[in-house]
Amino acid sequence: AQSVTQLDSQVPVFEEAPVELRCNYSSSVSVYLFWYVQYPNQGLQLLLKYLSGSTLVKGINGFEAEFNKSQTSFHLRKPSVHISDTAEYFCAVSEGAGGYQKVTFGTGTKLQVIP
């Protein structure tokens, strides 16, 4: 069975500093990996996704993530954060082919950007 681990429940960081949000997954088959962001009082929206190919994936708002198969990780990074990046970030893994997909989410990391 697939699972996702986000070890950091909260990450405080000063504005304009770099940040890394960690995500590790486990799965017995090939997977697709995602990061979603949830701003206060809103639903989740896609930040970026890894399907195949280049292990470095670029997303919206200057975020990027690197897929590392040997370490089963998909960490999210941003070189310089802004106040507007304050939100909760969820890593997710999807496995299954065709029309049947099960998506499993991590427990989330709250990014608090400090002015």
Add this chain to the structure above:
Amino acid sequence: DVKVTQSSRYLVKRTGEKVFLECVQDMDHENMFWYRQDPGLGLRLIYFSYDVKMKEKGDIPEGYSVSREKKERFSLILESASTNQTSMYLCASTLRASGANVLTFGAGSRLTVL
């Protein structure tokens, strides 16, 4: 702009009441999902549906049922609400196609059971 609309943003119900949470999508998506979100637990899948009148249990189906009579509508039903069902409920949908598909989420329905 494509949308997933959840009919109620905030609900307050009493223990034992029957609760309906409605979700409608306008993207002609085949797959629809209901998650609950709790602090420290992330999103947990309750039920999903990959076609009209089809449903599959997720990880935490106990105490819930669902209905999918039309392609665009997926309802979550709490037959007899309990206080431990106080939570944020998120509906999502995606296309049924090969490869990974991105979930499109509604804004959520926050349910409080007293």
